[in-house]
Amino acid sequence: MPELASRAHQQNIIPVIHQAITEAGIKKEDLDAVAFTRGPGLLGSLLVGTSFSKAFAMGLNIPLIEVNHMQAHILAHFAQLHNQEKTVPQFPFLCLTVSGGHTQIVLVKDHFDMEVVGQTIDDAAGETFDKAAKIMGLPYPGGPVIDKLAQQGNPDKFKFPEPNMKGFDYSFSGLKTSFLYFLRDNLKTDPEFIEKNKADLSASLQKTIIKILLKKLKLAAKNFDTQEIAIAGGVSANSELRQAMETARSEWGWQTYIPQFQFTTDNAAMIAVTGYFKFLKGEFIGQDAVPYARGGM
Ligand code: KG4
Ligand code: ZN
Numbered sequence: 001m002p003e004l005a006s007r008a009h010q011q012n013i014i015p016v017i018h019q020a021i022t023e024a025g026i027k028k029e030d031l032d033a034v035a036f037t038r039g040p041g042l043l044g045s046l047l048v049g050t051s052f053s054k055a056f057a058m059g060l061n062i063p064l065i066e067v068n069h070m071q072a073h074i075l076a077h078f079a080q081l082h083n084q085e086k087t088v089p090q091f092p093f094l095c096l097t098v099s100g101g102h103t104q105i106v107l108v109k110d111h112f113d114m115e116v117v118g119q120t121i122d123d124a125a126g127e128t129f130d131k132a133a134k135i136m137g138l139p140y141p142g143g144p145v146i147d148k149l150a151q152q153g154n155p156d157k158f159k160f161p162e163p164n165m166k167g168f169d170y171s172f173s174g175l176k177t178s179f180l181y182f183l184r185d186n187l188k189t190d191p192e193f194i195e196k197n198k199a200d201l202s203a204s205l206q207k208t209i210i211k212i213l214l215k216k217l218k219l220a221a222k223n224f225d226t227q228e229i230a231i232a233g234g235v236s237a238n239s240e241l242r243q244a245m246e247t248a249r250s251e252w253g254w255q256t257y258i259p260q261f262q263f264t265t266d267n268a269a270m271i272a273v274t275g276y277f278k279f280l281k282g283e284f285i286g287q288d289a290v291p292y293a294r295g296g297m
Helices: 002-024 043-060 069-078 125-135 142-150 173-189 193-223 239-252 268-281
Strands: 034-039 064-068 093-098 103-108 114-119 228-232 255-257
Touching: 002 043, 034 043, 034 069, 034 268, 043 064, 064 069, 064 268, 069 093, 069 103, 069 228, 069 268, 093 193, 103 193, 114 193, 125 142, 125 173, 125 193, 142 193, 142 239, 173 193, 193 239, 228 239, 239 255
Parallel strands: 034 064, 093 228, 228 255
Antiparallel strands: 093 103, 103 114
16 A cells, blocks of 8 residues: 555654664764665655655765665675675676565676566566465465465465466466466355465465576576576565575575575665665765656666
């Protein structure tokens, strides 16, 4: 609900930033720049963040940095927590960026040189989880709910069709529709069908989504001749996808990079990391910046 989202942003933005600054043990005068998400996303929410950031940067007389949301999901891999050594992906690498609005295979040649080599032509993977959950009467966001239910279900109980797309592109709308029709048909003979099969339906659907995602990723890895493979975005929190990446490491010899859980779904740290790299390059934006709902990569 875009309107509720923007109201929630308006209500929370100052208290959240105040809390972040307090918990970091700094003063706002210690800040060197303000990075904000310019897009893609829900325009009403982006406007709140953009307007706040402009005013905040102007008040502190520090530069303003625009960040692309999808690029930030990928650069979350470069977030280093205190006292923690971690290996980061080596350029060039492939990143499967899977969220509620996007499903992309990105060839990452540098922090800022990224090429989308494949993407969904209709629904995103996260959207498929969310819509399937809605059909089953489960709460939003559906991804984590289906993930949890799937852990008790049989992934081979039901079969759903996989798309036949050329190249590295995806399509999920056929799967969503067949899931809907399958439930509708079964509900005719058994009104309790969903209730009785929630776990098996979740496990079978999830297995299909992950299989579709991995098939194209494997093809892209072969085509671009790289074994450096990362996943990012909200759906990279999915336990089966994370497990599949571990399996790919041992079976296909991939170097896999799975983001820490707190950097999977939308978070401010990934915007800060991207802002940091742009700050080093001196890439700032003026007070006339406007957000964008789509595109940018
Ligand atoms: O990146 P994100 O936080 O927001 C967007 O940029 O869209 O991704 C949100 C998406 C939602 O569709 C949500 O259902 C999905 O990520 N998601 C998951 C899981 N956790 C979040 N999908 C599958 N399994 C999960 N555990
Ligand atoms: Zn996101």
